[in-house]
Amino acid sequence: MELRRGSALIYGLLLGVWLLVAGWQVEEHLRFREEARVALVDQAKDISTTLGIVLRSQRRFGGLVSKERLEDSLSELVNQETNELKAIALLNEAGEVVASTGGGIDFSNFSTAASGPPEIWGAETVTLFNPVDLGTNLTRDIEGSIVLSHQEFTNRFGMPRPPPERPPESPTNTPPALGQANPPPSPNNERRPEGPPRFGRPRWMSDEEYQTMLQKKGVHSFAIVMAVEPLHAAVGRDFWLRCIIGGLAAISVLGMGMAWRNVSKTSELQIRLVRASELNSHLKEMNLAAAGLAHETRNPLNIIRGMAQMISKSDAPADLREKSRAIVDETDKVTAQLNEFINYSRPREVRRGKIALNAVVTEVVRALNYDIDEKKIRVESKVEPFLIEADEQLLRQALFNLLLNSIQAVGENGQIQFAAHKNGSEAAFEIRDDGPGVPPENRREIFKPYFTTHQKGTGLGLAVVQQIVLAHGWEIQCLANEPKGAVFRISHLKPAN
Numbered sequence: 069m070e071l072r073r074g075s076a077l078i079y080g081l082l083l084g085v086w087l088l089v090a091g092w093q094v095e096e097h098l099r100f101r102e103e104a105r106v107a108l109v110d111q112a113k114d115i116s117t118t119l120g121i122v123l124r125s126q127r128r129f130g131g132l133v134s135k136e137r138l139e140d141s142l143s144e145l146v147n148q149e150t151n152e153l154k155a156i157a158l159l160n161e162a163g164e165v166v167a168s169t170g171g172g173i174d175f176s177n178f179s180t181a182a183s184g185p186p187e188i189w190g191a192e193t194v195t196l197f198n199p200v201d202l203g204t205n206l207t208r209d210i211e212g213s214i215v216l217s218h219q220e221f222t223n224r225f226g227m228p229r230p231p232p233e234r235p236p237e238s239p240t241n242t243p244p245a246l247g248q249a250n251p252p253p254s255p256n257n258e259r260r261p262e263g264p265p266r267f268g269r270p271r272w273m274s275d276e277e278y279q280t281m282l283q284k285k286g287v288h289s290f291a292i293v294m295a296v297e298p299l300h301a302a303v304g305r306d307f308w309l310r311c312i313i314g315g316l317a318a319i320s321v322l323g324m325g326m327a328w329r330n331v332s333k334t335s336e337l338q339i340r341l342v343r344a345s346e347l348n349s350h351l352k353e354m355n356l357a358a359a360g361l362a363h364e365t366r367n368p369l370n371i372i373r374g375m376a377q378m379i380s381k382s383d384a385p386a387d388l389r390e391k392s393r394a395i396v397d398e399t400d401k402v403t404a405q406l407n408e409f410i411n412y413s414r415p416r417e418v419r420r421g422k423i424a425l426n427a428v429v430t431e432v433v434r435a436l437n438y439d440i441d442e443k444k445i446r447v448e449s450k451v452e453p454f455l456i457e458a459d460e461q462l463l464r465q466a467l468f469n470l471l472l473n474s475i476q477a478v479g480e481n482g483q484i485q486f487a488a489h490k491n492g493s494e495a496a497f498e499i500r501d502d503g504p505g506v507p508p509e510n511r512r513e514i515f516k517p518y519f520t521t522h523q524k525g526t527g528l529g530l531a532v533v534q535q536i537v538l539a540h541g542w543e544i545q546c547l548a549n550e551p552k553g554a555v556f557r558i559s560h561l562k563p564a565n
Contacts, residue, residue: 455564483501515530
Protein backbone atom coordinates (compact mmCIF):
# COMPACT_ATOMS: atom_id res chain seq x y z
CA MET A 69 0.00 0.00 0.00
CA GLU A 70 2.81 2.41 0.88
CA LEU A 71 4.56 1.55 -2.39
CA ARG A 72 1.42 2.30 -4.40
CA ARG A 73 0.91 5.57 -2.53
CA GLY A 74 4.50 6.55 -3.27
CA SER A 75 4.03 5.65 -6.96
CA ALA A 76 0.93 7.84 -7.16
CA LEU A 77 2.92 10.71 -5.63
CA ILE A 78 5.75 10.25 -8.14
CA TYR A 79 3.32 10.09 -11.09
CA GLY A 80 1.61 13.25 -9.85
CA LEU A 81 4.96 15.01 -9.50
CA LEU A 82 5.99 14.01 -13.04
CA LEU A 83 2.64 15.21 -14.39
CA GLY A 84 3.09 18.51 -12.57
CA VAL A 85 6.57 18.93 -14.08
CA TRP A 86 5.21 18.32 -17.58
CA LEU A 87 2.36 20.77 -17.03
CA LEU A 88 4.89 23.33 -15.82
CA VAL A 89 7.02 22.85 -18.95
CA ALA A 90 3.94 22.97 -21.19
CA GLY A 91 2.70 26.17 -19.53
CA TRP A 92 6.14 27.72 -19.86
CA GLN A 93 6.20 26.92 -23.59
CA VAL A 94 2.73 28.39 -24.06
CA GLU A 95 3.79 31.58 -22.29
CA GLU A 96 6.98 31.78 -24.38
CA HIS A 97 4.99 31.28 -27.58
CA LEU A 98 2.58 34.08 -26.66
CA ARG A 99 5.51 36.32 -25.81
CA PHE A 100 7.18 35.52 -29.14
CA ARG A 101 3.97 36.24 -31.03
CA GLU A 102 3.60 39.60 -29.30
CA GLU A 103 7.23 40.47 -29.99
CA ALA A 104 6.74 39.56 -33.66
CA ARG A 105 3.73 41.89 -33.85
CA VAL A 106 5.72 44.67 -32.19
CA ALA A 107 8.59 44.08 -34.63
CA LEU A 108 6.18 44.40 -37.55
CA VAL A 109 4.84 47.68 -36.16
CA ASP A 110 8.40 48.92 -35.62
CA GLN A 111 9.16 48.10 -39.22
CA ALA A 112 6.13 50.16 -40.25
CA LYS A 113 7.49 53.04 -38.17
CA ASP A 114 10.76 52.85 -40.06
CA ILE A 115 8.85 52.94 -43.32
CA SER A 116 6.96 55.98 -41.99
CA THR A 117 10.20 57.82 -41.54
CA THR A 118 11.14 57.04 -45.12
CA LEU A 119 7.68 58.21 -46.23
CA GLY A 120 8.24 61.57 -44.55
CA ILE A 121 11.51 61.96 -46.41
CA VAL A 122 9.72 61.18 -49.70
CA LEU A 123 7.05 63.81 -48.98
CA ARG A 124 9.61 66.48 -48.20
CA SER A 125 11.57 65.67 -51.35
CA GLN A 126 8.46 65.90 -53.58
CA ARG A 127 7.16 69.26 -52.41
CA ARG A 128 6.92 72.00 -54.98
CA PHE A 129 5.40 75.48 -54.77
CA GLY A 130 5.21 75.61 -51.00
CA GLY A 131 3.11 72.78 -49.59
CA LEU A 132 1.90 71.44 -52.97
CA VAL A 133 2.99 67.97 -54.09
CA SER A 134 2.64 66.37 -57.52
CA LYS A 135 0.49 63.25 -57.25
CA GLU A 136 2.16 61.47 -60.18
CA ARG A 137 5.66 62.04 -58.89
CA LEU A 138 4.61 61.17 -55.36
CA GLU A 139 3.00 57.89 -56.41
CA ASP A 140 6.06 57.04 -58.52
CA SER A 141 8.26 57.60 -55.47
CA LEU A 142 5.92 55.56 -53.28
CA SER A 143 5.98 52.76 -55.86
CA GLU A 144 9.76 52.78 -55.73
CA LEU A 145 9.52 52.64 -51.95
CA VAL A 146 7.19 49.62 -52.10
CA ASN A 147 9.38 47.86 -54.65
CA GLN A 148 12.57 48.50 -52.70
CA GLU A 149 11.18 46.96 -49.52
CA THR A 150 10.63 43.30 -48.89
CA ASN A 151 7.38 41.53 -49.65
CA GLU A 152 6.08 42.56 -46.24
CA LEU A 153 5.22 46.08 -47.50
CA LYS A 154 2.16 45.75 -49.75
CA ALA A 155 0.72 49.27 -50.15
CA ILE A 156 0.85 52.88 -48.92
CA ALA A 157 -2.07 55.34 -48.96
CA LEU A 158 -2.22 59.07 -48.08
CA LEU A 159 -5.59 60.15 -46.65
CA ASN A 160 -7.32 63.51 -46.24
CA GLU A 161 -9.20 64.64 -43.13
CA ALA A 162 -12.35 62.74 -44.22
CA GLY A 163 -10.37 59.51 -44.68
CA GLU A 164 -10.48 59.64 -48.48
CA VAL A 165 -7.44 58.50 -50.42
CA VAL A 166 -5.57 61.32 -52.13
CA ALA A 167 -2.56 59.24 -53.26
CA SER A 168 -1.76 55.53 -53.06
CA THR A 169 0.41 52.77 -54.41
CA GLY A 170 0.19 48.99 -54.23
CA GLY A 171 -2.00 46.82 -56.43
CA GLY A 172 -4.83 44.60 -55.26
CA ILE A 173 -5.49 46.59 -52.06
CA ASP A 174 -8.97 47.93 -51.32
CA PHE A 175 -8.63 51.43 -49.80
CA SER A 176 -12.35 52.00 -49.38
CA ASN A 177 -12.34 51.02 -45.69
CA PHE A 178 -9.68 53.51 -44.73
CA SER A 179 -12.30 56.08 -43.74
CA THR A 180 -12.01 54.73 -40.20
CA ALA A 181 -8.49 56.01 -39.92
CA ALA A 182 -9.42 59.11 -37.95
CA SER A 183 -11.75 57.47 -35.43
CA GLY A 184 -10.97 53.74 -35.69
CA PRO A 185 -8.19 51.63 -34.18
CA PRO A 186 -4.56 52.37 -35.16
CA GLU A 187 -4.22 48.80 -36.50
CA ILE A 188 -6.55 46.62 -38.56
CA TRP A 189 -5.47 42.98 -38.69
CA GLY A 190 -6.72 40.81 -41.50
CA ALA A 191 -6.11 37.27 -42.69
CA GLU A 192 -3.28 38.24 -45.07
CA THR A 193 -2.42 41.88 -44.25
CA VAL A 194 -2.36 44.41 -41.44
CA THR A 195 -3.10 48.10 -41.97
CA LEU A 196 -1.39 50.61 -39.70
CA PHE A 197 -2.59 54.24 -39.54
CA ASN A 198 0.03 56.84 -38.66
CA PRO A 199 2.47 54.41 -36.99
CA VAL A 200 4.37 57.42 -35.56
CA ASP A 201 3.71 59.84 -32.72
CA LEU A 202 1.40 62.75 -33.65
CA GLY A 203 3.80 65.31 -32.25
CA THR A 204 6.74 64.49 -34.54
CA ASN A 205 7.97 66.58 -37.41
CA LEU A 206 6.94 63.80 -39.77
CA THR A 207 3.25 64.21 -38.94
CA ARG A 208 3.47 67.99 -39.27
CA ASP A 209 5.12 67.54 -42.64
CA ILE A 210 2.31 65.27 -43.76
CA GLU A 211 -0.41 67.61 -42.55
CA GLY A 212 1.24 70.48 -44.43
CA SER A 213 1.19 68.70 -47.83
CA ILE A 214 -1.46 69.12 -50.54
CA VAL A 215 -1.40 66.53 -53.31
CA LEU A 216 -2.44 67.74 -56.79
CA SER A 217 -2.40 65.87 -60.05
CA HIS A 218 -0.58 67.20 -63.10
CA GLN A 219 -3.89 68.26 -64.66
CA GLU A 220 -4.90 70.17 -61.52
CA PHE A 221 -1.59 71.98 -61.57
CA THR A 222 -2.16 72.97 -65.20
CA ASN A 223 -5.79 74.02 -64.64
CA ARG A 224 -4.99 76.18 -61.65
CA PHE A 225 -1.67 77.70 -62.50
CA GLY A 226 -1.23 77.21 -66.22
CA MET A 227 2.37 76.19 -65.79
CA PRO A 228 4.12 75.04 -62.67
CA ARG A 229 5.83 77.95 -60.98
CA PRO A 230 9.06 77.84 -59.14
CA PRO A 231 8.76 77.80 -55.37
CA PRO A 232 8.87 81.21 -53.74
CA GLU A 233 11.88 82.33 -51.86
CA ARG A 234 11.50 81.63 -48.18
CA PRO A 235 12.04 84.78 -46.11
CA PRO A 236 14.31 84.53 -43.14
CA GLU A 237 12.60 83.17 -40.12
CA SER A 238 11.82 85.80 -37.55
CA PRO A 239 9.07 86.50 -35.06
CA THR A 240 7.34 88.67 -37.71
CA ASN A 241 7.51 86.46 -40.76
CA THR A 242 7.01 82.96 -39.34
CA PRO A 243 5.02 80.84 -41.85
CA PRO A 244 1.39 80.42 -40.93
CA ALA A 245 0.19 77.16 -39.37
CA LEU A 246 -1.92 74.74 -41.34
CA GLY A 247 -5.38 76.20 -41.99
CA GLN A 248 -4.52 79.66 -40.60
CA ALA A 249 -4.12 82.77 -42.76
CA ASN A 250 -2.18 84.64 -40.12
CA PRO A 251 -0.24 82.55 -37.62
CA PRO A 252 -0.18 83.73 -34.01
CA PRO A 253 3.03 85.40 -32.94
CA SER A 254 5.40 83.46 -30.74
CA PRO A 255 5.47 84.59 -27.12
CA ASN A 256 8.28 86.95 -26.18
CA ASN A 257 9.24 87.17 -29.86
CA GLU A 258 11.19 83.88 -29.54
CA ARG A 259 11.89 81.48 -32.36
CA ARG A 260 9.83 78.27 -32.39
CA PRO A 261 12.04 75.36 -31.40
CA GLU A 262 10.12 72.47 -32.95
CA GLY A 263 11.64 71.35 -36.30
CA PRO A 264 11.10 72.85 -39.69
CA PRO A 265 8.17 75.30 -40.10
CA ARG A 266 4.89 74.22 -41.62
CA PHE A 267 4.00 75.20 -45.14
CA GLY A 268 1.33 77.83 -45.30
CA ARG A 269 -0.99 79.07 -48.05
CA PRO A 270 0.77 79.80 -51.37
CA ARG A 271 0.75 83.51 -52.22
CA TRP A 272 -1.17 83.05 -55.46
CA MET A 273 -4.09 81.25 -53.73
CA SER A 274 -6.96 82.82 -51.84
CA ASP A 275 -7.66 81.70 -48.31
CA GLU A 276 -11.05 80.17 -49.26
CA GLU A 277 -9.49 78.29 -52.17
CA TYR A 278 -6.68 77.10 -49.92
CA GLN A 279 -9.07 75.81 -47.23
CA THR A 280 -11.18 73.94 -49.81
CA MET A 281 -8.13 72.38 -51.39
CA LEU A 282 -6.75 71.49 -47.93
CA GLN A 283 -9.92 69.57 -47.00
CA LYS A 284 -10.04 67.60 -50.27
CA LYS A 285 -6.40 67.26 -51.30
CA GLY A 286 -4.54 67.89 -48.07
CA VAL A 287 -2.72 64.92 -46.47
CA HIS A 288 -4.08 64.45 -42.98
CA SER A 289 -2.95 60.89 -42.26
CA PHE A 290 -1.57 57.87 -44.03
CA ALA A 291 -1.91 54.08 -43.96
CA ILE A 292 0.70 51.39 -44.46
CA VAL A 293 -0.40 47.89 -45.49
CA MET A 294 1.98 45.14 -44.38
CA ALA A 295 1.84 41.44 -45.24
CA VAL A 296 1.39 39.17 -42.23
CA GLU A 297 2.47 35.95 -43.96
CA PRO A 298 6.09 36.25 -42.72
CA LEU A 299 4.71 36.98 -39.25
CA HIS A 300 2.46 33.94 -39.39
CA ALA A 301 5.33 31.81 -40.73
CA ALA A 302 7.63 32.87 -37.89
CA VAL A 303 4.89 32.33 -35.31
CA GLY A 304 4.12 28.94 -36.86
CA ARG A 305 7.78 27.88 -36.69
CA ASP A 306 7.94 28.97 -33.07
CA PHE A 307 4.70 27.08 -32.36
CA TRP A 308 6.09 23.83 -33.78
CA LEU A 309 9.33 24.39 -31.90
CA ARG A 310 7.36 24.73 -28.67
CA CYS A 311 5.37 21.62 -29.57
CA ILE A 312 8.60 19.68 -30.12
CA ILE A 313 9.93 20.86 -26.75
CA GLY A 314 6.64 19.90 -25.10
CA GLY A 315 6.69 16.52 -26.87
CA LEU A 316 10.26 15.85 -25.76
CA ALA A 317 9.28 16.81 -22.23
CA ALA A 318 6.29 14.46 -22.44
CA ILE A 319 8.52 11.64 -23.70
CA SER A 320 11.00 12.29 -20.89
CA VAL A 321 8.25 12.32 -18.28
CA LEU A 322 6.73 9.17 -19.78
CA GLY A 323 10.12 7.46 -19.77
CA MET A 324 10.72 8.43 -16.16
CA GLY A 325 7.25 7.21 -15.29
CA MET A 326 7.89 3.85 -16.97
CA ALA A 327 11.28 3.62 -15.27
CA TRP A 328 9.65 4.27 -11.90
CA ARG A 329 6.97 1.71 -12.76
CA ASN A 330 9.66 -0.87 -13.50
CA VAL A 331 11.44 0.01 -10.27
CA SER A 332 8.22 -0.33 -8.29
CA LYS A 333 7.40 -3.62 -10.00
CA THR A 334 10.91 -4.87 -9.28
CA SER A 335 10.46 -3.92 -5.65
CA GLU A 336 7.12 -5.73 -5.54
CA LEU A 337 8.70 -8.79 -7.15
CA GLN A 338 11.52 -8.73 -4.64
CA ILE A 339 9.01 -8.56 -1.81
CA ARG A 340 7.09 -11.46 -3.35
CA LEU A 341 10.29 -13.44 -3.79
CA VAL A 342 11.15 -12.92 -0.15
CA ARG A 343 7.68 -14.05 0.88
CA ALA A 344 7.83 -16.99 -1.54
CA SER A 345 11.24 -17.94 -0.15
CA GLU A 346 9.85 -17.87 3.35
CA LEU A 347 6.85 -19.93 2.23
CA ASN A 348 9.14 -22.34 0.38
CA SER A 349 11.25 -22.80 3.47
CA HIS A 350 8.10 -23.45 5.47
CA LEU A 351 6.89 -25.96 2.86
CA LYS A 352 10.23 -27.71 2.91
CA GLU A 353 9.98 -28.03 6.65
CA MET A 354 6.44 -29.36 6.34
CA ASN A 355 7.57 -31.73 3.58
CA LEU A 356 10.35 -33.11 5.72
CA ALA A 357 7.96 -33.47 8.61
CA ALA A 358 5.43 -35.29 6.41
CA ALA A 359 8.13 -37.53 4.95
CA GLY A 360 9.31 -38.35 8.45
CA LEU A 361 5.76 -39.06 9.53
CA ALA A 362 5.24 -41.31 6.50
CA HIS A 363 8.48 -43.13 7.22
CA GLU A 364 7.50 -43.68 10.85
CA THR A 365 4.05 -44.85 9.77
CA ARG A 366 5.49 -47.66 7.65
CA ASN A 367 6.87 -49.49 10.67
CA PRO A 368 3.47 -49.95 12.42
CA LEU A 369 1.97 -50.91 9.06
CA ASN A 370 4.60 -53.61 8.63
CA ILE A 371 3.76 -54.95 12.07
CA ILE A 372 0.03 -54.92 11.29
CA ARG A 373 0.71 -56.67 7.97
CA GLY A 374 2.83 -59.35 9.67
CA MET A 375 0.16 -60.07 12.29
CA ALA A 376 -2.54 -60.25 9.64
CA GLN A 377 -0.43 -62.73 7.64
CA MET A 378 0.02 -64.87 10.77
CA ILE A 379 -3.73 -64.91 11.32
CA SER A 380 -4.40 -65.79 7.68
CA LYS A 381 -2.05 -68.79 7.95
CA SER A 382 -3.28 -69.99 11.36
CA ASP A 383 -6.13 -72.37 12.23
CA ALA A 384 -8.48 -69.46 12.78
CA PRO A 385 -12.03 -69.55 11.34
CA ALA A 386 -12.32 -69.03 7.61
CA ASP A 387 -14.02 -65.66 7.83
CA LEU A 388 -11.28 -64.39 10.16
CA ARG A 389 -8.57 -65.59 7.78
CA GLU A 390 -10.36 -63.85 4.87
CA LYS A 391 -10.54 -60.57 6.79
CA SER A 392 -6.86 -60.86 7.72
CA ARG A 393 -5.96 -61.25 4.02
CA ALA A 394 -8.00 -58.10 3.25
CA ILE A 395 -6.00 -56.31 5.95
CA VAL A 396 -2.79 -57.44 4.25
CA ASP A 397 -3.98 -56.13 0.86
CA GLU A 398 -5.01 -52.73 2.22
CA THR A 399 -1.77 -52.47 4.19
CA ASP A 400 0.19 -53.12 0.99
CA LYS A 401 -1.74 -50.31 -0.76
CA VAL A 402 -1.07 -47.82 2.03
CA THR A 403 2.59 -48.88 2.17
CA ALA A 404 2.95 -48.38 -1.60
CA GLN A 405 1.42 -44.92 -1.34
CA LEU A 406 3.70 -44.03 1.54
CA ASN A 407 6.72 -45.23 -0.45
CA GLU A 408 5.65 -43.12 -3.43
CA PHE A 409 5.12 -40.08 -1.20
CA ILE A 410 8.52 -40.51 0.44
CA ASN A 411 10.08 -40.88 -2.99
CA TYR A 412 8.29 -37.75 -4.26
CA SER A 413 9.26 -35.65 -1.24
CA ARG A 414 12.92 -36.66 -1.44
CA PRO A 415 15.24 -33.84 -2.71
CA ARG A 416 16.57 -34.41 -6.21
CA GLU A 417 20.33 -34.02 -6.19
CA VAL A 418 21.65 -34.66 -9.70
CA ARG A 419 25.05 -36.28 -9.98
CA ARG A 420 25.80 -36.23 -13.67
CA GLY A 421 27.81 -38.83 -15.48
CA LYS A 422 28.17 -40.34 -18.95
CA ILE A 423 25.31 -42.82 -19.33
CA ALA A 424 24.54 -45.15 -22.24
CA LEU A 425 20.84 -44.52 -22.84
CA ASN A 426 20.17 -47.80 -24.65
CA ALA A 427 21.72 -49.79 -21.75
CA VAL A 428 19.43 -48.07 -19.21
CA VAL A 429 16.39 -48.84 -21.38
CA THR A 430 17.39 -52.52 -21.55
CA GLU A 431 17.73 -52.74 -17.76
CA VAL A 432 14.32 -51.10 -17.17
CA VAL A 433 12.64 -53.48 -19.63
CA ARG A 434 14.26 -56.44 -17.89
CA ALA A 435 13.03 -55.19 -14.48
CA LEU A 436 9.42 -55.05 -15.71
CA ASN A 437 9.64 -58.20 -17.86
CA TYR A 438 7.10 -60.08 -15.71
CA ASP A 439 4.40 -57.40 -16.21
CA ILE A 440 5.23 -57.24 -19.93
CA ASP A 441 4.91 -60.99 -20.40
CA GLU A 442 1.73 -61.12 -18.32
CA LYS A 443 -0.09 -58.79 -20.78
CA LYS A 444 1.80 -60.13 -23.83
CA ILE A 445 3.05 -56.69 -24.72
CA ARG A 446 5.49 -56.22 -27.60
CA VAL A 447 8.32 -53.85 -26.69
CA GLU A 448 10.46 -52.42 -29.47
CA SER A 449 13.57 -50.30 -28.94
CA LYS A 450 14.92 -47.87 -31.55
CA VAL A 451 17.40 -46.13 -29.31
CA GLU A 452 20.65 -45.08 -30.98
CA PRO A 453 23.80 -46.09 -29.11
CA PHE A 454 25.08 -42.77 -27.75
CA LEU A 455 26.00 -41.36 -24.35
CA ILE A 456 24.18 -38.61 -22.47
CA GLU A 457 24.98 -36.58 -19.36
CA ALA A 458 22.59 -37.65 -16.57
CA ASP A 459 22.23 -39.14 -13.10
CA GLU A 460 22.01 -42.87 -13.74
CA GLN A 461 19.84 -43.74 -10.73
CA LEU A 462 17.38 -40.89 -11.35
CA LEU A 463 17.25 -41.63 -15.10
CA ARG A 464 16.52 -45.30 -14.40
CA GLN A 465 13.71 -44.35 -12.01
CA ALA A 466 12.17 -41.93 -14.55
CA LEU A 467 12.22 -44.50 -17.35
CA PHE A 468 10.86 -47.15 -14.97
CA ASN A 469 7.86 -44.95 -14.07
CA LEU A 470 7.21 -44.08 -17.74
CA LEU A 471 7.34 -47.73 -18.83
CA LEU A 472 5.13 -48.80 -15.92
CA ASN A 473 2.61 -46.09 -16.86
CA SER A 474 2.54 -47.38 -20.47
CA ILE A 475 2.14 -50.99 -19.33
CA GLN A 476 -0.86 -49.99 -17.21
CA ALA A 477 -2.35 -48.02 -20.15
CA VAL A 478 -2.17 -50.65 -22.92
CA GLY A 479 -4.26 -53.77 -23.07
CA GLU A 480 -3.24 -57.34 -23.88
CA ASN A 481 -1.13 -57.74 -27.03
CA GLY A 482 -0.37 -54.02 -26.88
CA GLN A 483 2.72 -52.38 -28.22
CA ILE A 484 5.29 -50.08 -26.61
CA GLN A 485 8.14 -48.45 -28.51
CA PHE A 486 11.29 -46.67 -27.30
CA ALA A 487 13.06 -44.17 -29.57
CA ALA A 488 15.94 -41.77 -29.11
CA HIS A 489 17.94 -39.66 -31.56
CA LYS A 490 20.46 -36.86 -31.59
CA ASN A 491 19.88 -33.50 -33.26
CA GLY A 492 23.08 -31.49 -33.20
CA SER A 493 23.98 -30.52 -29.63
CA GLU A 494 20.74 -31.95 -28.18
CA ALA A 495 18.98 -35.29 -28.01
CA ALA A 496 15.42 -36.45 -27.42
CA PHE A 497 13.86 -39.60 -25.96
CA GLU A 498 10.33 -40.93 -26.61
CA ILE A 499 8.21 -43.78 -25.32
CA ARG A 500 5.10 -44.59 -27.37
CA ASP A 501 2.15 -46.87 -26.66
CA ASP A 502 -1.07 -47.80 -28.43
CA GLY A 503 -3.29 -47.43 -25.37
CA PRO A 504 -6.36 -45.18 -25.10
CA GLY A 505 -4.18 -42.03 -25.01
CA VAL A 506 -4.55 -38.93 -22.87
CA PRO A 507 -7.28 -36.34 -23.58
CA PRO A 508 -5.90 -32.89 -24.54
CA GLU A 509 -7.34 -31.26 -21.41
CA ASN A 510 -5.43 -33.73 -19.17
CA ARG A 511 -2.01 -33.64 -20.87
CA ARG A 512 -0.72 -31.07 -18.40
CA GLU A 513 -2.67 -32.30 -15.38
CA ILE A 514 -1.18 -35.81 -15.46
CA PHE A 515 2.16 -34.47 -14.20
CA LYS A 516 0.56 -33.02 -11.06
CA PRO A 517 0.70 -35.00 -7.80
CA TYR A 518 -2.19 -37.39 -7.10
CA PHE A 519 -3.72 -37.00 -10.55
CA THR A 520 -4.36 -40.44 -12.01
CA THR A 521 -6.71 -42.19 -14.45
CA HIS A 522 -5.91 -45.70 -13.20
CA GLN A 523 -7.79 -47.33 -10.37
CA LYS A 524 -4.64 -48.81 -8.86
CA GLY A 525 -2.41 -45.75 -9.51
CA THR A 526 -1.12 -43.46 -6.78
CA GLY A 527 -0.89 -40.34 -8.94
CA LEU A 528 2.74 -39.72 -8.05
CA GLY A 529 4.60 -41.72 -10.71
CA LEU A 530 4.54 -39.08 -13.46
CA ALA A 531 5.00 -36.29 -10.89
CA VAL A 532 8.26 -37.97 -9.86
CA VAL A 533 9.25 -38.20 -13.55
CA GLN A 534 8.69 -34.46 -14.00
CA GLN A 535 10.76 -33.74 -10.88
CA ILE A 536 13.67 -35.73 -12.27
CA VAL A 537 13.36 -34.18 -15.73
CA LEU A 538 13.27 -30.61 -14.38
CA ALA A 539 16.18 -31.34 -12.05
CA HIS A 540 18.27 -32.23 -15.13
CA GLY A 541 17.12 -29.11 -17.02
CA TRP A 542 15.15 -31.16 -19.54
CA GLU A 543 11.55 -30.87 -20.71
CA ILE A 544 8.79 -33.49 -20.84
CA GLN A 545 5.62 -33.40 -22.94
CA CYS A 546 2.60 -35.65 -23.37
CA LEU A 547 1.48 -35.87 -27.01
CA ALA A 548 -0.99 -37.87 -29.05
CA ASN A 549 0.25 -40.98 -30.85
CA GLU A 550 -1.13 -41.70 -34.28
CA PRO A 551 -3.38 -43.54 -34.90
CA LYS A 552 -3.96 -44.05 -31.17
CA GLY A 553 -2.13 -43.99 -27.87
CA ALA A 554 0.16 -41.53 -26.16
CA VAL A 555 3.72 -40.28 -26.57
CA PHE A 556 5.91 -39.07 -23.69
CA ARG A 557 8.82 -37.05 -25.08
CA ILE A 558 11.84 -35.89 -23.06
CA SER A 559 13.76 -33.23 -24.94
CA HIS A 560 16.90 -31.08 -24.47
CA LEU A 561 19.02 -34.03 -23.36
CA LYS A 562 22.72 -33.21 -23.66
CA PRO A 563 24.85 -35.82 -25.44
CA ALA A 564 28.21 -36.59 -23.80
CA ASN A 565 31.39 -36.15 -25.81
